[in-house]
Amino acid sequence: MLQQILLVEDDGSISEMIENYLTKEGFHIVHAEDGVKAIEAFQNERFDLVLLDLMLPELNGMEFLKIIRQRSTVPVLIVSAKDSDVDKALGLGFGADDYIAKPFSMIELLARVKSAIRRANQYSSPAKQEPISVHELTLDLENVRLDKKGKEIKLTLKEWEILKLFFMNQKKVFTKEQLYQSVWQDDYYGDENIINVHMRRLRKKIEDNPSKPRYIETLWGIGYRLGEF
Missing domain, CATH: 3.40.50.2300 (Response regulator)
Structure with a gap:
């Protein structure tokens, strides 16, 4: 128009x-x-x-x-x-x-x-954001809510930001540096521990088997990406 x-x-x-x-x-x-x-x-x-x-x-x-x-x-x-x-x-x-x-x-x-x-x-006011679904997970961007099979999963702010980043960039592979800069909005100095801890806690909440994650996959030596179903 x-x-x-x-x-x-x-x-x-x-x-x-x-x-x-x-x-x-x-x-x-x-x-x-x-x-x-x-x-x-x-x-x-x-x-x-x-x-x-x-x-x-x-x-x-x-x-x-x-x-x-x-x-x-x-x-x-x-x-x-x-x-x-x-x-x-x-x-x-x-x-x-x-x-x-x-x-x-x-x-x-x-x-x-x-x-x-x-x-x-x-x-101007942003347009209404529709929920994003991946397999059994639904991310409600308007109400800051995550559901799995219709049941709410409580996330911390950083867990929410990590999952939102992957859901909104479904084909993208993130290095740990890119993930840190996007979520923590700060320079990355190679300290992997903070990312590993948050990723482990997030996977415990969203994965059926956290030791074999399907929603957020690890690409060894590269980074992470959203899994395909």
């Missing part, structure tokens, strides 16, 4: 230039030439970003910004020639995310647009 931008600009030549350029770059542009029409468009469609001129007829950009901030956190990039109004929109709690001053280059505008959308996506 194309990312959709609401362009609120009353200058026809500027709006046409922006719309043509961003359309060629793969965006879908909805244009509104005044604040009232912009509100109508915003109520009827979903947008990934708003490009907003502040000097608008009917309803100015600042009023439009206050209205949409009551219902949405969509990123807003101000396009304006008046530094004083930009300062107000950015600094007085109106909720703009960034601005670009007129005149501007299309390359700079595109970079600002992509950056604002990328930041918004990074901080």
Whole structure:
């Protein structure tokens, strides 16, 4: 699906230039030439970003910004020639995310647009994570719960992180260094004992026969991987 931008600009030549350029770059542009029409468009469609001129007829950009901030956190990039109004929109709690001053280059505008959308996506709520099942084990990522044949198995935080790492990377082989860095978030100095202890305890909880593990296999001299069933 194309990312959709609401362009609120009353200058026809500027709006046409922006719309043509961003359309060629793969965006879908909805244009509104005044604040009232912009509100109508915003109520009827979903947008990934708003490009907003502040000097608008009917309803100015600042009023439009206050209205949409009551219902949405969509990123807003101000396009304006008046530094004083930009300062107000950015600094007085109106909720703009960034601005670009007129005149501007299309390359700079595109970079600002992509950056604002990328930041918004990074901080948006993550999608619901579905449980992951491997043979008789089910890892419920939303509720931080492990079940085996429908019965809950209690794990420590590190045991959970180890198992989650393997479940989410089912084809990957992890060396002890990679495992330590991923789970403990620290440099590995060759001390295998901490990994061995946690792996032994985890296997006692999840394996039918811990001495012959099937869920987390040891590749001697290499590391570990999730078993195949």
